[in-house]
Amino acid sequence: MESNKFDKLRQQFLCCYPVNKMAWSTLHLPLELDEQRALIAATCGHPLNQRFPVRRSYQEAFVKRLMHVLKDHDELHDDIYDSLCGQLAKTSLDAAPATSTYAYKHYMLQSEEHITLRESNSFVSEGTTGLCTWEAALALADYLLEHPNQLQGKNVLELGAGTGLLGILLKHKALKLPVGQVLVTDGSNACVKLMHDNISLNFDDASEEATPQCAQLRWHEIKEFPWSKYAAPDLLLAADVIYDDTQFSSLLAALDFVYELRGNRCEMLLASTVRNVDTLHTFMEQLELHEYQVTPCANVSACASHFCRDHTAAVQIVCIKR
Numbered sequence: 105m106e107s108n109k110f111d112k113l114r115q116q117f118l119c120c121y122p123v124n125k126m127a128w129s130t131l132h133l134p135l136e137l138d139e140q141r142a143l144i145a146a147t148c149g150h151p152l153n154q155r156f157p158v159r160r161s162y163q164e165a166f167v168k169r170l171m172h173v174l175k176d177h178d179e180l181h182d183d184i185y186d187s188l189c190g191q192l193a194k195t196s197l198d199a200a201p202a203t204s205t206y207a208y209k210h211y212m213l214q215s216e217e218h219i220t221l222r223e224s225n226s227f228v229s230e231g232t233t234g235l236c237t238w239e240a241a242l243a244l245a246d247y248l249l250e251h252p253n254q255l256q257g258k259n260v261l262e263l264g265a266g267t268g269l270l271g272i273l274l275k276h277k278a279l280k281l282p283v284g285q286v287l288v289t290d291g292s293n294a295c296v297k298l299m300h301d302n303i304s305l306n307f308d309d310a311s312e313e314a315t316p317q318c319a320q321l322r323w324h325e326i327k328e329f330p331w332s333k334y335a336a337p338d339l340l341l342a343a344d345v346i347y348d349d350t351q352f353s354s355l356l357a358a359l360d361f362v363y364e365l366r367g368n369r370c371e372m373l374l375a376s377t378v379r380n381v382d383t384l385h386t387f388m389e390q391l392e393l394h395e396y397q398v399t400p401c402a403n404v405s406a407c408a409s410h411f412c413r414d415h416t417a418a419v420q421i422v423c424i425k426r
């Protein structure tokens with residue numbers, strides 16, 4: 105049996121890609137019993153999932169869907185039943201709901217290299233939207249992997265970094281991206297703590313050069329930020345931060361501050377999920393009023409998806425210069 109037969113399903117399972125959109129068509133039915141066992145071993149039984157499990161409800165939904173796909177089979181491998189029963193038993197035994205508010209996701213990069221993130225199971229929790237990774241961050245991650253020359257020697261500052269995916273990607277040892285210092289920031293205390301934990305999960309080497317730096321930065325407090333502790337940023341990143349127009353003026357003031365600090369020798373890549381065209385448009389107009397030039401980045405939708413994006417929501421990435 106080819107070892108990579110279930111690679112796509114494995115990759116999708118490990119990052120909790122929606123079960124109903126998974127690459128089920130890559131399964132050549134009927135599946136022999138040893139193939140069924142190999143598929144369970146590549147997903148629920150994968151060592152990453154054993155050590156840092158993805159959401160229980162997701163595993164349960166995956167196994168149920170797999171049973172449905174195999175419904176015409178005379179026989180199902182015991183490992184499939186065991187996986188489902190295991191999940192159901194854990195769910196009913198789980199007396200403390202707080203223990204299940206976080207789970208892990210594993211984003212596979214190349215061969216066995218991956219990023220593991222602890223993420224919240226809710227889109228909004230602890231007063232922030234940043235405790236799970238959003239589609240715009242995945243799209244920007246794909247874009248940066250496709251355009252590593254844009255990182256050449258640059259010190260990077262991310263605003264509203266949430267779980268820290270982009271910073272962890274940029275400093276990932278196996279990728280050897282040509283980036284300088286990477287500083288991931290967020291205004292939320294809970295996000296900063298989560299980013300710290302996620303950085304520790306992904307880096308053995310704690311040296312400042314080898315890892316992303318992490319700090320709390322609320323946009324309206326940008327002037328008080330201890331800039332002297334960090335390298336001057338050449339490239340700013342932000343993903344999915346344009347949704348609340350009450351934050352626009354502080355975000356713009358933060359950009360003005362950094363661009364002035366750098367004598368305009370910096371640029372920003374801003375990735376936004378297009379949920380509300382008017383909201384995005386309003387922010388783009390305000391950028392122009394602040395004398396920024398905004399250029400859409402080419403070929404965003406054509407970027408290969410290393411991150412299992414489901415492409416249902418359009419993501420716009422723009423480059424902002426002054």
Ligand SMILES: C[S@@+](CC[C@H](N)C(=O)[O-])C[C@H]1O[C@@H](n2cnc3c(N)ncnc32)[C@H](O)[C@@H]1O
Nearest residue numbers: 233234237238241264266291292322323343344
């Ligand atoms: C939708 S989340 C996006 C998180 C991450 N960039 C992603 O795409 O997965 C928006 C993030 O912006 C942060 N944020 C919102 N307003 C902020 C502000 N005024 N100052 C700093 N961070 C802010 C939130 O805490 C949250 O982490």
